[in-house]
Amino acid sequence: MAFSDLAQMQMILFVTILLSYMICINGNISIILFIKIDPLLHTPMYTFIGTFAVLEIMFVTVTIPKLLDNLISGNKSISILGCFTQLYIFNGLGIAECYLLAVMAFDRDLAINNPFHYSSIMSKKLCFKLAVAPWLIGLTISFMTTFFIARLNFCGSNQINHFFCDATPLQDLSCSDPFISKVTVLLAAVLAIVIPFIIIISFYIHIIKTILSIKSTDGKRKAFSTCSSHLTVTSLFYGTAIIVYITPIGTQCNKFLALVYTVLTPLLNPFIYTLRNKDVKSSIKKLRALLTHFLIVSAFC
Template identity: 75%
Template sequence: MASSLGRMGLVYYKTDYTNRTVVKEFILIAFSELHHLQVFLSVFILLSYIICVTGNIIIIILIKIDPLLYTPMYLFISAFAVLEIIFVTVTLPNLLDNLISGNNSMSVLGCFTQMYVFNGLGITECYLLAVMAFDRDLAINNPLHYSSIMKKKLCFTLAVVPWIVGFTISFLTTLFTARLNFCGPNQINHFFCDVGPLQTLACSDLFVSKVAVFLSAVFSIVLSFIIIIAFYIHIIITISKIKSVDGKKKAFSTCSSHLTVASLFFGTTIIVYATPIDTQFDKFLALIYTVLTPLLNPFIYTLRNKDVKSAVRRSRVLIARILT
């Protein structure tokens, strides 16, 4: 009995008061049911990870070496690029290991650590996107005082606060989830340790944990989304008052990239985390905001951004001069 449970990732405890099994590791099912797509998924995720990390590193380097990009907007974009690199690194290497080698087990400590970091980064991204919306709103609605308001100290504070808020909220959510009793089964129907699938495996009452997760979703995803919507309503009202068509296009072009990224990210996270219904499709939706959205973000910020494209051309000229 004890040996078979051990192979299943469970430990059998017998005391004077109770006999029970306790989970010592979790098994990530991931996409094991899609046998015929394992190779395709492995190649797609590997290429997505490489492109995402490389693309964001290029953005960070461009912003670092080009003096014309030393502005608050690009400070936030570089902070967002760093966040994206860490965000995909938390989940995708483990998923690749699962798909390629079949290593689908994760210790309890490793599972909750991954959940804490992933959720912390996700909430950080929500509020960093809100900060970027505030920056665009201030630039469009108060351009004369923008430089005097968005000084280096304020920019640094606005870039750091989302990290503090994100990992504080994630700590509380992780704490309430970790206090649940997990006595089996230990198979998580997901490709990473996420709070919803973990809760379904708990043997104890979920009320407090469910309330904590719901409040976390409200104060992170929903609240930041409402803040972004409010800023963009203000931006749209201001742009609508501009008489020239070229003026309207120029004003909106400064925030189109951010609006696209925010729409992609919140479109899926609200469905997965801010709705009370858990579905079997959550892990497929999670692929969008853990793989597809980070993959597209570098292209959105380069292909749709004139300043970044100009910086790329200037860097090419500089490199050519150095080589010749």
């Protein structure tokens, strides 16, 4: 059903979401390229940021193209297989983002509290395992919820009051008892959102204690600047996710809140990581200088 009740705003929503989607994709691809090209960004922190950018691209692509098609063409149908595939991938990637944010918090905690041993502890092998683990956790938990929802009987209404196939709207359509699937989804929400959130909070309490113990103001500023971008992204992502999945406040509100974490937050993330990160801004300047030099040389040739 998406936003069918807002007939006057279909075109406005389409243009706004399309622009947001294009900026999000281009922004995250740019971050991946900057990290790939600049050797100074070949560090664990930027490995995680690059992995997060890949996740964001996939995360928005699972839902937004179908929503755009819904808004512009009026094609509101989706196959059963397509619906459950979207449910599985969307939830899997969302959970992976939650755990990757926890991994990034651990990385910042290790860098601030053990700066002299950071390089030896955060080896390439450990970095690779930490980057892969969120994907495995996300896809495993998502399979559990998708499996129990797919086992429900759907013999009544086929109108999903949302702009993508999510757990609660699908459960509302079931004509069988959804108790087991609802318990499974609640358990998955705790595993996917609450546990990594507690982990992140714990690491930041430790980080803040360390920063407060630093005597110089400049030292405090430098220590906090290394994790300010991650803290901002985490706050945006978890703020809306907790409201929607832990404390639901109604379908209509949930649809607009879902737009925030499926469109707005992924749109802002590239800007947060570039505008608030000196290393990335330095990489952008170097790349710009190289492009300018290339264009000048090409013009003379």
